[in-house]
Amino acid sequence: MLRWSKKKKVIVCTIAVAALVCSFLFFIRYVPTGFVNAYTIAEHREAVKIDRVSTSGRGSPATYRVQSLRNPKLWFTVKVARSSILELPQNVIEDTYEDGQTTYQEQLKLDKVTGDIEKLGFHGIDEEDIILDFFPTHRDEDGVSLKTLNLVSEDELNFRQFKEEELPRLHQLKTLIDKSGADVSRIYIDDEYTLSHIRFDGYASTTPLSPEELYDYLRNTNWEISNYESQVKWESEFEKIENERFTLGTDSTDLIYQCTDFRDEGICNEISLTVRYEHNGLTSENEHLTADVTAILHLLEHTMTELESYDLFFVEELDNTWYKEVRFTNEEREQFESVEQLVEKMF
Known part of the structure; x- marks a missing residue:
């Protein structure tokens, strides 16, 4: 049976204690959890749990959002400077404990x-x-x-x-x-x-x-409220002109169009509208193209009297991709005397 002398026991115990002390010192000096807790306990008598950390790049200060272990409804941040190479914590810059x-x-x-x-x-x-x-x-x-x-x-x-x-x-x-x-x-x-x-x-x-x-x-x-308010007001008019040749709006939202500007009282006065056609819908093969564009423009320019400007985006879809695109604003539309000229030039 192995017997240790009293001297050996003292040496082993000393080494073990030294290792524990070194580990603890390393933990509170270089490990973020230990470093932050050493600070918060010393400054505010609060042991904390790190919720998340944010930085702006390598070597930049790290901001730790922490939660008090004693009082889970107490949250604050601790901003720590870090070394540029190893990114080890160096010193606390500030905290928001107050x-x-x-x-x-x-x-x-x-x-x-x-x-x-x-x-x-x-x-x-x-x-x-x-x-x-x-x-x-x-x-x-x-x-x-x-x-x-x-x-x-x-x-x-x-x-x-x-x-x-x-x-x-x-x-x-x-x-x-x-x-x-x-x-x-x-x-x-x-x-x-x-x-x-x-x-x-x-x-x-x-x-x-x-x-x-x-x-x-x-x-x-909150523009989303006014956006939907405008939709409810005018969607029946859009339903009147929509047909089997084109679809209004996009699949990502149930909105027909997006309001892009509002008057002071929250009234939509500028919109962006997407009109989607199937393949060849924006070519001469679609004999109804001019009539479709005329109906859309009449709605925007004469029925929706609150509108001051618009952005129209016509797309032709093929295999779930936009094969052809035509885009113009009300200012570009005014450069043409007739819808026929606009369609001939832009489509």
């Missing part, structure tokens, strides 16, 4: 109504709890970071019937937030199933508004 603390205080107020907000069909990002956030670069005149509430709608946002379907719950949402007393500067709502969204800016988020006032303001600041 912003995180003020946001947490507002979160406590908001928590009183988060259950009611969820009943309206909203939840936090990635199915998480409803959490207030802040952007260090967005501050008010007193230097206080602006608090942002990011929500996801469980049901698809109904822009076609926005005033009837969405406005009531959006106004209820705003009423609940106002009732909580939480300082929420902006509200961002994303559709869980599409790329659609609704944004409440500082005015809409902080000003008491009636449902009608909220609607008027949102439609002026």
Whole structure:
């Protein structure tokens, strides 16, 4: 049986302790998790979990978004300088712990109504709890970071019937937030199933508004609302001119056209319209081409009186690719005395 002398035992224990100490020192000096925690514990008495890290390139400072282990609703960032070659952490440049603390205080107020907000069909990002956030670069005149509430709608946002379907719950949402007393500067709502969204800016988020006032303001600041409002108004006219030869719009959206500019009151006054033909639809083989273009232009120029300009995009499809393309604006169309001349020259 191997017997170690007392001296050997002391040496082995010393080596083991030294290895542990060196490992710990390496961990808190060069491993991001250890480095960041060494800082947050020393400065703020907070052990944290790194949620994500962002950089602007090799050797650039790394900004760690961290979550308190003691208080999961406390979030802040720690910005760390890194070496240019090995990208090892060197020193902490700044942190946003104070912003995180003020946001947490507002979160406590908001928590009183988060259950009611969820009943309206909203939840936090990635199915998480409803959490207030802040952007260090967005501050008010007193230097206080602006608090942002990011929500996801469980049901698809109904822009076609926005005033009837969405406005009531959006106004209820705003009423609940106002009732909580939480300082929420902006509200961002994303559709869980599409790329659609609704944004409440500082005015809409902080000003008491009636449902009608909220609607008027949102439609002026969220173009998607006015876009669909225009579609609902004019889609029956487009249905009258559409035929078996061409299709209006694209497959990527249920919109016939895209509004590209609006008047101050949120009225669409500039559009981009795509007209899709099958193969040879934009050639002389289509004897109805001039009549089709005439009908489309008459609708844009005489029926849609609110329009001030348009961009027309005619495409000929072959095997799911755009085989031929013709594009012109209202200004280019005005260079021709007749539709016949336009078709002859551009098609």
